[in-house]
Structure formats: C-alpha cells, structure tokens
Amino acid sequence: xxxxxxxxxxxxxxxxxxxxxxxxxxxxxxxxxxxxxxxxxxxxxxxxxxxxxxxxxxxxxxxxxxxxxxxxxxxxxxxxxxxxxxxxxxxxxxxxxxxxxxxxxxxxxxxxxxxxxxxxxxxxxxxxxxxxxxxxxxxxxxxxxxxxxxxxxxxxxxxxxxxxxxxxxxxxxxxxxxxxxxxxxxxxxxxxxxxxxx
Amino acid sequence: xxxxxxxxxxxxxxxxxxxxxxxxxxxxxxxxxxxxxxxxxxxxxxxxxxxxxxxxxxxxxxxxxxxxxxxxxxxxxxxxxxxxxxxxxxxxxxxxxxxxxxxxxxxxxxxxxxxxxxxxxxxxxxxxxxxxxxxxxxxxxxxxxxxxxxxxxxxxxxxxxxxxxxxxxxxxxxxxxxxxxxxxxxxxxxxxxxxxxxxxxxxxxxxxxxxxxxxxxxxxxxxxxxxxxxxxxxxxxxxxxxxxx
Amino acid sequence: xxxxxxxxxxxxxxxxxxxxxxxxxxxxxxxxxxxxxxxxxxxxxxxxxxxxxxxxxxxxxxxxxxxxxxxxxxxxxxxxxxxxxx
Numbered sequence: 001x002x003x004x005x006x007x008x009x010x011x012x013x014x015x016x017x018x019x020x021x022x023x024x025x026x027x028x029x030x031x032x033x034x035x036x037x038x039x040x041x042x043x044x045x046x047x048x049x050x051x052x053x054x055x056x057x058x059x060x061x062x063x064x065x066x067x068x069x070x071x072x073x074x075x076x077x078x079x080x081x082x083x084x085x086x087x088x089x090x091x092x093x094x095x096x097x098x099x100x101x102x103x104x105x106x107x108x109x110x111x112x113x114x115x116x117x118x119x120x121x122x123x124x125x126x127x128x129x130x131x132x133x134x135x136x137x138x139x140x141x142x143x144x145x146x147x148x149x150x151x152x153x154x155x156x157x158x159x160x161x162x163x164x165x166x167x168x169x170x171x172x173x174x175x176x177x178x179x180x181x182x183x184x185x186x187x188x189x190x191x192x193x194x195x196x197x198x
Numbered sequence: 199x200x201x202x203x204x205x206x207x208x209x210x211x212x213x214x215x216x217x218x219x220x221x222x223x224x225x226x227x228x229x230x231x232x233x234x235x236x237x238x239x240x241x242x243x244x245x246x247x248x249x250x251x252x253x254x255x256x257x258x259x260x261x262x263x264x265x266x267x268x269x270x271x272x273x274x275x276x277x278x279x280x281x282x283x284x285x286x287x288x289x290x291x292x293x294x295x296x297x298x299x300x301x302x303x304x305x306x307x308x309x310x311x312x313x314x315x316x317x318x319x320x321x322x323x324x325x326x327x328x329x330x331x332x333x334x335x336x337x338x339x340x341x342x343x344x345x346x347x348x349x350x351x352x353x354x355x356x357x358x359x360x361x362x363x364x365x366x367x368x369x370x371x372x373x374x375x376x377x378x379x380x381x382x383x384x385x386x387x388x389x390x391x392x393x394x395x396x397x398x399x400x401x402x403x404x405x406x407x408x409x410x411x412x413x414x415x416x417x418x419x420x421x422x423x424x425x426x427x428x429x430x431x432x433x434x435x436x437x438x439x440x441x442x443x
Numbered sequence: 444x445x446x447x448x449x450x451x452x453x454x455x456x457x458x459x460x461x462x463x464x465x466x467x468x469x470x471x472x473x474x475x476x477x478x479x480x481x482x483x484x485x486x487x488x489x490x491x492x493x494x495x496x497x498x499x500x501x502x503x504x505x506x507x508x509x510x511x512x513x514x515x516x517x518x519x520x521x522x523x524x525x526x527x528x529x
Contacts, residue, residue: 001245001249002206002208002245002291002292002293003245003246003247003291004244004245004246004281004286004290004291004292005287005290005291006281006285006286006290007244007245007246007252007281007285008246008250009244009246009250009252009277009278009281010275010276010277010280011250028275031444031445031446031449032491032492032493033446033449033490033491033492034490034492034493034496034505035446035490035496035498035503035505036446036447036450036503037445037446037447077493078493079493114505143444143445143446156493157493158492158493177508178493178494178508178510180519181494181508181510181517181519182494182510182511182512182515182516182517183493183494183510194512194513195510195512195513195515196517197513198513204461204462204465239454239457240458241458255455255457255458295458295461295462296458296461298454298457298458298461298467298469299454299457299467299469299485300467300469300470301453301454301469301470301483301484301485301486302454302469302485412448413447413448413449413450413451414447414448434485435452435485435486436452436454436485437450437451437452437454437455438451439448439449439450439451439455440444440448440449
C-alpha cells in the first residue's frame with residue numbers, strides 16, 4: 001500500500017458513544033442531493049398518508065397547527081460524516097400516524113423530485129421520527145430539504161428524506177431509491193448497516 | 199485503452215511549482231504511465247498511516263509529451279487539496295489512476311479555431327491544450343478567455359504572457375472580476391454575453407470550444423455562447439463543481 | 444452551498460466507469476429512457492448524493508445510479524435506454 005506521508009484528511013474523531021463506527025465528525029452541514037432542489041410553494045404543499053383505512057392529508061397550515069417540538073439529535077450520513085447536537089423543529093410522526101387507522105408494518109416516504117425511502121413502522125414511531133420544518137432556529141432551507149423533510153436520526157441520514165410529501169403504508173418492506181441499489185434496507189449506523197449484506 | 203489505465207499507479211512528487219498563493223503544481227514521476235491527451239484528468243488517492251483513504255480528480259496540466267503535472271487549488275474545506283498544496287514534499291508518494299476522459303480532449307489535429315474559456319482553476323486542462331499546441335506546432339488559432347479574481351490569482355500568468363507574445367496564433371484575454379491593478383486596461387467583470395461577443399470567434403468560423411471551471415461559470419458561459427449562435431455540438435464543457443474562485 | 448453549484452457532469456464519473464468497464468465512457472453516446480434525448484455521457488448531470496445519481500439534462504429523470512462500498516459497485520442503468528460504445 002502506498003502511504004502518503006503526513007496525510008490525515010479533515011476528519012475528527014469524537015467520543016465513541018456518540019460517533020458510530022467508521023464515522024468522522026464535521027462542523028459544517030454538507031449538502032448532498034440526488035437531484036435538483038424542488039421549490040414547492042407552501043400554498044401548494046401537502047403531506048399525505050395513504051394505505052391506511054382512509055387517505056389523510058394536511059395542508060401547510062394544517063400541518064403547522066399540529067403540536068410540534070424542538071429537539072436536539074446527532075445525525076450520521078453513510079458517506080461517513082456525523083454531526084452532533086443538531087437542533088430541529090418538527091412534528092412527531094407519531095402525531096401524524098395517530099390520524100390514520102392502519103395495521104401496516106412498513107412505510108415508504110415519498111418526496112418532491114421522486115425520491116423514496118422505506119422504513120419499518122417501528123423506526124418511525126415511539127418518538128424516533130419527525131417531519132421537520134426548522135433547523136437551527138430558522139425555517140428549513142430548500143437545500144437541506146425545506147419546506148419539510150423526514151427526520152429519522154437513529155438511522156443513516158439517507159432515510160431522512162428531503163422534500164418529503166407523505167408516507168405510504170405497506171404490509172411489506174418496499175426498497176426505496178437507494179435501498180433498491182446497494183444501500184442497506186434498514187441502515188442502523190451503530191451496526192454499520194451501510195450496504196446490502198452488511 | 200491501455201489496461202494500466204484502470205489500476206492505481208504509484209506516483210512520486212518530483213517537483214513543485216508555486217503558482218499563486220492558493221495554487222501549486224506537482225510534477226509527478228509515475229512509472230508505467232501510459233501517456234495522456236490534452237484535457238484529460240486523473241484520480242489521485244491518498245492513504246493515511248491508519249489506512250484511511252480519500253480520492254479526488256485533478257486535471258492534467260502538462261502537455262502529452264511532458265510527463266504528468268497536476269495543478270491543484272486549495273479548497274478551504276478540502277479533504278485532499280490542502281495536503282497537495284500545503285503539505286506534500288518532493289519524494290512523497292500518492293497513487294494515481296488514469297488518464298480519464300475521451301470527450302473533453304483536444305488533439306490539435308484539426309485546423310479549426312479553438313476558444314478556451316476558463317474560470318479560475320478551470321484553466322488547468324485548457325493549459326494542457328495550450329501547451330500541447332505550442333509543443334506540436336499546431337496551426338489552429340487558439341484564444342483563451344480567462345476569468346480570475348485578481349491578478350495575483352492568475353494561474354500560469356507569465357507562461358501565458360509568453361505564449362501570447364509569440365505571434366503564432368495564440369492569444370489570451372483576461373478578465374479580473376474582484377480587483378484590478380491600477381492602470382488595468384483589460385476586462386474587469388464576470389463573463390457575460392457582451393464580453394463573449396467581443397472575444398469569441400464569430401459563429402461563422404465554426405470554432406471548437408472548451409469551457410472549464412465552477413459549475414455555474416461553465417453553464418453561464420455555455421449558455422452565452424449559444425445565444426451568440428454557437429452550435430451546442432461545438433462546445434465541450436467540464437464542470438468542477440464549487441471551487442475556491 | 445446550493446445544489447446547482449455542486450452539480451457535476453459525466454466527466455466526473457469517468458474514473459469509476461473506466462475502472463468498471465475498462466474503457467473511457469465519457470465520450471459514449473447515451474439515450475435517456477425517459478425522454479429519448481441523446482447526449483454524450485460527459486454532458487449528463489451528475490449529482491453527488493449518498494451514492495452518485497446521473498440525470499438527463501433535458502428531462503431530469505434518473506439515468507444511472509452508482510453505489511460503491513465494501514469493494515463492490517452497484518450500477519443501475521435502468522433509466523438509460525441505450526449506450527453507444529466504441
């Protein structure tokens with residue numbers, strides 16, 4: 001192996017109980033995107049849940065009238081950066097699912113631009129997931145998924161789908177955009193579930 | 199394509215040229231290098247003592263007959279460029295893979311006029327073309343429109359002055375977008391349609407065009423040329439993403 | 444930093460494809476399965492995301508997806524109707 005003397009990269013190590021295996025800390029907030037930034041005006045924005053007993057939908061005003069919370073979480077991207085103590089504001093997915101009668105075990109998040117990601121309902125409930133509309137005290141910027149994105153911080157950040165517009169409830173796990181092409185179905189960073197077969 | 203192009207080769211830093219405060223050229227000794235064409239790039243891979251690796255692409259600055267030289271701009275939050283610009287010394291080793299690219303290349307075999315449009319470090323692959331033209335004695339008229347922030351940031355300034363003074367059909371037109379020295383008579387703004395109209399060959403000459411630099415710069419310049427009546431098929435582009443300039 | 448500053452082109456995946464296919468692909472013609480547009484691969488839009496996403500610059504539909512990890516590459520070409528090689 002050819003070692004480049006003196007090379008370290010920008011990485012910073014962090015406390016092992018906060019930084020999952022194979023991750024490095026970053027202070028900035030890298031923008032990664034699978035496509036051009038959508039710009040849905042909030043007047044046209046809706047969030048829907050389909051696949052339950054009946055479809056349910058919220059307009060932006062309906063959505064913002066729901067109980068919301070400010071919370072601080074660590075986030076971990078499969079591209080190996082982790083960012084600690086990020087502050088968000090959003091509506092718990094539990095609150096949204098409470099409006100729907102269903103017996104689904106899985107969900108697919110769908111988004112402006114066509115991105116999808118799949119999750120077991122277990123990973124979306126019990127206070128583990130939000131639809132976030134604020135980051136660091138300000139409205140969520142389009143480049144980071146605004147007006148609203150899914151936030152599921154205990155899984156790799158590709159599950160925190162930007163520009164989320166709803167959830168489809170499913171009986172089976174339906175691989176999304178990345179899960180159908182190499183990335184792990186579940187994506188737990190503490191088990192380093194990055195790729196198929198991990 | 200030679201099979202050596204798909205594997206990583208060991209490269210040793212054989213020479214260093216400081217181009218500007220943020221830009222440095224590394225001359226590499228690469229045993230087994232299969233040769234390259236002007237405009238191609240290669241991938242550089244660095245491995246740290248603990249096995250951590252990072253990899254980035256850099257355009258080859260040297261003419262095809264002049265070995266392998268890379269010109270690298272330091273990005274403030276870069277992973278690889280700070281090492282190459284600030285740390286690497288003669289004798290240090292990196293790995294390279296390439297050459298890469300069959301689209302953004304100029305071989306100098308046709309006599310058609312060539313317009314090169316460079317934004318900052320986007321000049322690197324275009325400099326390989328200019329150097330190749332000089333080496334090969336190509337008769338094709340070649341004009342470089344080069345946008346930099348300040349005079350101090352102009353990469354290859356002296357060499358470009360020298361190439362442009364030979365009277366052999368190579369010309370350089372500079373624009374300095376942030377700050378100009380007193381007495382500056384050149385352009386002092388970002389490239390726009392009017393500037394292109396004054397500098398670019400008329401569309402009737404069917405020139406070949408190569409545009410390289412930050413993504414927004416490249417897209418704007420290409421659109422500007424289309425508005426001047428250029429055919430999209432004459433224009434070859436390479437986007438560098440977000441750069442320091 | 445905006446996505447339109449970070450967007451690259453097919454030149455940026457030249458190295459990956461050279462390693463996978465053994466020959467340069469940046470000059471290869473491609474046909475979008477979404478709209479039929481024909482472009483050299485170097486002229487496609489390349490987005491760096493969790494993996495790499497290559498989109499048609501005319502209709503923006505996904506033409507190629509690339510994920511690399513643990514020594515393997517997953518390559519999805521389902522959005523590319525055809526490639527012109529050689």
